[in-house]
Amino acid sequence: MRPADLPILFKWEERKPLLHEGMLCVPRHYENHDKFSISFEEIFGNNHPICIEFCSGNGEWVARAATIYPEFNWIAVEKQFKRTRKIWSKKQNLGLKNLLPVCGLAEDFCLHYLKSSLIERAYVNFPDPWPKNSHAKNRIIQTPFIEMIANVSKPKATLTLVTDDQKYANQMMKVVGGHPRFTSVEDSFLPEDYGSSYFNRLWLSLGKSIRYMKFEVV
Numbered sequence: 001m002r003p004a005d006l007p008i009l010f011k012w013e014e015r016k017p018l019l020h021e022g023m024l025c026v027p028r029h030y031e032n033h034d035k036f037s038i039s040f041e042e043i044f045g046n047n048h049p050i051c052i053e054f055c056s057g058n059g060e061w062v063a064r065a066a067t068i069y070p071e072f073n074w075i076a077v078e079k080q081f082k083r084t085r086k087i088w089s090k091k092q093n094l095g096l097k098n099l100l101p102v103c104g105l106a107e108d109f110c111l112h113y114l115k116s117s118l119i120e121r122a123y124v125n126f127p128d129p130w131p132k133n134s135h136a137k138n139r140i141i142q143t144p145f146i147e148m149i150a151n152v153s154k155p156k157a158t159l160t161l162v163t164d165d166q167k168y169a170n171q172m173m174k175v176v177g178g179h180p181r182f183t184s185v186e187d188s189f190l191p192e193d194y195g196s197s198y199f200n201r202l203w204l205s206l207g208k209s210i211r212y213m214k215f216e217v218v
């Protein structure tokens with residue numbers, strides 16, 4: 001299966017939430033999310049614990065995770081359709097029944113499609129750094145989003161954040177580490193066996209060091 005084997009699923013004017021061949025589309029600027037109900041137990045065919053990666057890019061990291069940890073169900077949320085269908089093609093080619101690619105905004109998916117105390121582990125690997133000060137407001141790791149994550153996480157669930165951008169890493173530590181719903185349990189360089197991705201290799205090849213931060217939901 002090539003990514004292009006998954007056609008664009010609807011025109012903008014006809015957008016709606018849609019589960020199609022194992023991929024979920026969550027449209028933007030849409031008001032009726034709550035009319036669409038999904039059951040993860042039905043989608044995955046079991047009630048294994050759920051891990052989620054937000055901002056998955058082409059899904060290399062999450063496809064490996066789903067392969068080596070089949071005892072978990074994995075959700076990969078990516079806003080760009082072209083990238084999400086690369087995740088979908090990995091799912092098809094590797095036969096990963098425990099991986100659900102979701103095309104949509106992480107914030108929309110978290111708010112409308114996840115119920116409370118559902119998630120066991122959440123990951124955000126190399127979120128867009130928005131390095132200019134005037135753009136920093138666009139960063140995904142901010143209080144409203146991490147509060148959404150806390151609400152849908154089980155007690156003692158973990159949130160792992162990985163970035164090459166030291167300024168963003170410091171902001172993450174301040175926002176998440178300083179939030180009463182999270183406690184910092186690890187702050188180090190990326191472990192060697194963590195798994196790789198396009199952006200991981202890119203930044204390492206440019207000699208950047210990668211910060212790895214793990215938090216536990218209180």
Ligand SMILES: C[S@@+](CC[C@H](N)C(=O)[O-])C[C@H]1O[C@@H](n2cnc3c(N)ncnc32)[C@H](O)[C@@H]1O
Nearest residue numbers: 055056057078079105106125126128197198199
């Ligand atoms: C720098 S890339 C990293 C991709 C991947 N995690 C990796 O390590 O290769 C950031 C990705 O986050 C996606 N993204 C940015 N904001 C998002 C949002 N609010 N919801 C979902 N995906 C988002 C972008 O489309 C992009 O693919």
